Amino acid sequence: MLSIGGSIGAGLFVGSGHAIAEAGPAAIIAYLLASLLVVLVMRMLGEMACAMPDSGSFSTYAGRAIGPWAGFMIGWMYWWYWVLVLPLEATAAANILNSWFPQIEVWKFCVAVTFVLTLSNLASVKNYGELEFWFSVVKVSAIILFIAGGVAAIVGVIPGVHINVEGNVFGQGGFFPRGVTPIAGAMLTTMFTFLGTEVVTIAAAESANPEREISRAINSVVWRISLFYIGSIFVIISILPWNTPALTEIGSYQAVLQSIHVPFAKPLIDLLILVAVCSCLNSGLYTASRMIYSLGEKKQAPAIVKYTTRTGVPVVAVIASTSAAFAGCAANYLAPKYVFEALLSTTGTMALLVYLVITVSQLRMRQTLVASNKLKVRMWLHPFLGLLVVFLILVAFVGLLIGEAHRGEVLSTLGLSTALALTGVFVERRRRSRI
Template identity: 55%
Template sequence: MTTSTQRPGDELAQGFKPRHITMLSIAGIIGAGLFVGSGHAIAAAGPSAILAYVMAGALVVLVMRMLGEMAVASPDTGSFSTYADHAIGRWAGFTIGWLYWWFWVLVIPIEAIAAGVVLNNWFPQFDAWFYALSVTVLLTATNLFSVGKYGEFEFWFAMLKIIAIVAFIGLGLAALSGVLSGREVSGLQKLVSEHGGFMPNGWTAIIGALLTTMFSFVGTEAVTIAASESKDPAKNIARATRSVIWRISVFYLLSIFVIISVVAWNDPLLPVQGSYQRALEIMNIPYAKFLVDLVVLVAVASCLNSSIYIASRMVYSLGKRADAPAIVSRTSSSGVPRGAVIASTLIGMLATIVNYFAPAQVFSFLLASSGSIALLVYLVIAFSQLRMRSILQQRKIKLEFRMWLFPWLTYAVILFIVFALGVMFVMPEHRLEVTSTFALAVVITLLGMITSKRHARAVPPAARVVRS
């Protein structure tokens, strides 16, 4: 593996407390995708959308297990980008690192715009773009002070999201069981029998819904990035990885089950109002819109906060490996890579401005370019784990945390992702996302290969470290 020279002012602070990592791993990345976006997945696939969530959840569990094996053995801020660098080649770490950074930079305007819309509805005196930029500036400030400040913000954001999800599930189950008097709902059996069955739009609609559901799940892997800024990263990564199964089962699968049991998949208001709001309205819960808007505001603020953090740490790692400008690898006296934070946020703000003031097609194309990045990241993690297992064993590093049924489940993940990407490519509504992402990946890969050759020529043969 390659080594990097450490300079004063280069190191991140170990400012995360165990409770920060725990809460980040539980609900830190849950954004508007669950509270609002799930309505689009259900409207597209019907009740069988829950299968898309099951497949996406199972995929995430397996990927996290693979990533956990590598991260526990060798914690690193660059996480899977660093492991791809070591296991596949420098060009692979370069490519997946910059793609992941691009994904999270584009999440910044998505969440900022959502926050701006909610605040504009409440306080129409200012335009939504003003609120979007203001929220982004405010949360950028929390990321500039110290990682502990970010961790504290995310701790309470995540706590509020957990309370909201658990309360929603409780209300839904109470309504379905008849405990809430005067709030009768149809139930899953009636909705399935009267509205085209469990799979009204066929199995291809489930694969199509997978892209929407993946957007809700992506970010789970970021705990391996955050844990490197804690005092016991290996222990925190292992704990977070083990808990991913029940987190997905409770917060995602149980939520979606309640929604499809309460709301008919072809309800015209489902994709408009969002899944949580429509379900609460059918259950006759007062102030449903305000309550959901409040939860969405907290969720998007949390996800925006995390987006800035994740993007900055990934580009910081790229800078440490000389795959990004040196300024993004420098840290403040408090151990914060301020250059990386500001650079990532400025690009996110620019994308926000593009959404409001440029033709709509421009922002749509930017979003399309990131549409399949999550699946590409998971694909690279799987290939990296195949190679890293042999590298770690050759170096006689004891594996405290292992992938199940290696290598068969790893191969199964690779085949599933390739199959899903292939199906999405032949579906007209998802073809642009897949082709745009692949085109971007090809361009970045070429840049990565050029960069790798330049570095190889720049390093004297006697000073080179032999890559395993």
């Protein structure tokens, strides 16, 4: 359930409306391309993770395959991403709770939600897994019901609801109402929602049988993404015209449910989003703490983050990640708006960067894994599909740089990653000089 729920966040329920508004019905192509990338990248990550389970996951593999500086760079970038996303998720949860209990201020809910999920992460990895299991059950059930209800509306089963699929998909300026270029921007939004799928390889390293669990999770990626993401987007663009204001104003799922006259659509979606953001918070705290713990083990972070309790919980790493998240909350509420937006822009193309590092690591490590006879999951058509992924990611980067809408995010992400890579080189040279 962790592998199924890991890639399902509020981005699907709300953010998909922004992708559709940006690219029109052609947004489904962005989701198809992103799905293809994620499936291939997860297969490559699974190949490495099954052979060498490690809580540092792709950061550890990048360090071995490319160089310590690469592991340092992508590990800290990934940690930075999560501690900035956590305030956003906490604020989203707080806003929903505040709409239900307006007498309690938003910032108090923000602190309370983060604090409760921090306690869950401090208890044991079993608590984290149990909580995430039930979060995933709710999300998966909701998506299946949404797709089933949408299909029922499309085929005309729901009384009083008449859907003009052809008019919605092709009658509002065509399938590409804004041309092909916006697909790259929609793809960036899509990749942001997919980021989190790789969390399972980090968590499985702490399971009783990492190789088996990672293999099972990787093999489920194909049908999971196809059913949940592509199915949802197909339902949305079939039922609503792409330029419907409600897609961005209230979110895609709520807009569809209201259009087919589902009662209590808003409170139902609010509850679903609350579960999704709490799930993201739960996973984000877990992932950030394990990543910085792994960096500490490789002497790329302060040694104190390696301290664990008797149950194996890296308590200092959890507290450090939570503290950084609280600092992000403070910046979001107290500092001028542009300050937090500038920080967040540094993670704008984080997903593409992570997937590029994973791909290059697998391409460079394959011969070593074959020689060690540890391959339990194999990447398909190696190295051709891996090279295709590199090509697609580079094309996506170029497309985003050409367009003005996301150019700043690409440059900010590349700027921070370059600074971290140089820092990684310095840290590694200093470490070697002390040996």
